[in-house]
Amino acid sequence: MRMIDVGDKASTRRVAVASGLVRMSPETLRLVEEGRIEKGDVLATARLAAILGAKRTPEIVPLCHPIALTKVEPELWIDRDAGAVRVRVLAETVDRTGVEMEALTAVSAACLTVYDMCKSVEAAIEIDAVRLDSKSGGKSGDWRR
DSSP states (O other), X not given: OOOOOOTTSOOEEEEEEEEEEEEOOHHHHHHHHTTOOTTOOHHHHHHHHHXXXXXTHHHHSTTOOOOOEEEEEEEEEEETTTTEEEEEEEEEEEEXXXXXXXXXXXXXXXXXXXXXXXXXXXXXXXXXXXXXXXXXXXXXXXXEO
């Protein structure tokens, strides 16, 4: 294993968007929506966790380069039809390597925070569909799911 040498790469604007969801019962979802989870505001706390997760990615993913994040923009919303809290994170940098791992780590941290805050109400919560939706910048160019 080795960390890839990015020393000769040019710094360019790079953007990645990742998403995921946390499935739960309609009753638990209603408690989240109404702000009645004992630990506090689930969506606000998960947004903060997403930002922190993006910033800490190189400490969690062993071969990931530390990069200078210029933006981490988490969105969380309740999707009653899916029975879930949906998470979407846009991460941006001007650096020599991509920002996909930061976006994915941010989504994962947000999903885990939703799970943690709701687990006392429901044991059957599921984290699902964490994935990269798009990326741009760098020599490989743009990609969209």
